[in-house]
Amino acid sequence: MDLILGGSLNGAAAQVMYGLEGRRKDVPMILPVVAGLKEIVRKGRDFPWPRPDECPQCHGPRLWGHGVVCAIFDGVAGHVLLRRFRCPDCGCVVRLRPEGYFKRFQASVSTIRSRIVYRLANGRWMSGMSRSRQWYWLNNLFKRVVAHQGLDWKDRLIRCFDDFVEKGRNPVSRLR
Ligand SMILES: [Zn+2]
Numbered sequence: 001m002d003l004i005l006g007g008s009l010n011g012a013a014a015q016v017m018y019g020l021e022g023r024r025k026d027v028p029m030i031l032p033v034v035a036g037l038k039e040i041v042r043k044g045r046d047f048p049w050p051r052p053d054e055c056p057q058c059h060g061p062r063l064w065g066h067g068v069v070c071a072i073f074d075g076v077a078g079h080v081l082l083r084r085f086r087c088p089d090c091g092c093v094v095r096l097r098p099e100g101y102f103k104r105f106q107a108s109v110s111t112i113r114s115r116i117v118y119r120l121a122n123g124r125w126m127s128g129m130s131r132s133r134q135w136y137w138l139n140n141l142f143k144r145v146v147a148h149q150g151l152d153w154k155d156r157l158i159r160c161f162d163d164f165v166e167k168g169r170n171p172v173s174r175l176r
Contacts, residue, residue: 028084028093029056030103037098037108041076049083049096060089069095074107102170109165112137112172117158137172144171 031052033040040047052063066086070079085094100108107129115134118126125131138157145153145160153160164171 028095030095030097031056032099032101033096034099036100037073037076037080040082040098041080045081047083051085052094055087055090055092056094057092058087058090060087062089063087063094066093071097072106073098073101074111102173105170105172107133113158113161116141116161116172120157140172140174143175147175 033050035047051065054061055063063085064087066084068081068083071082073080083096085096086092087094095103097103100110102109102112105112115126115129116138119134119138125134141157141161142154144164145157149160161171
């Protein structure tokens with residue numbers, strides 16, 4: 001573990017080591033990286049993950065390496081290793097992910113978009129992927145659009161999808 005400095009296990013480091021991070025710290029902040037998934041997979045452990053300039057939560061200037069986590073993506077056999085960093089000032093954990101993916105989604109943004117476009121244009125689901133997955137995306141998009149913009153926008157789902165993405169938000173995650 002590369003986060004324990006000074007040879008002693010202080011309280012914060014112990015918390016991280018044993019997974020006892022506080023509530024706020026349990027939810028990693030997930031930042032996109034300007035690199036495609038293919039490149040990340042091809043280079044594996046040699047991929048040069050960029051270290052963020054500052055903590056996205058407290059803007060502290062230091063982020064320490066905090067190991068890797070495994071993630072699964074469509075079209076990639078096995079796990080993909082994603083780099084993590086940790087801010088020693090506020091304790092938040094930052095996880096990096098490939099460009100073009102929503103956090104915690106295995107399909108790329110463009111795949112999700114094209115599936116929804118197809119369904120709206122043709123009235124049926126594109127083959128090659130479970131309908132329930134595609135339905136999940138469309139259903140969440142519909143609910144979000146109606147919640148944010150009102151029913152008048154239900155026929156402009158793709159435009160809303162693009163607006164969400166442009167603002168860095170996920171239009172197909174479950175509305176809480
Ligand atoms: Zn911080």
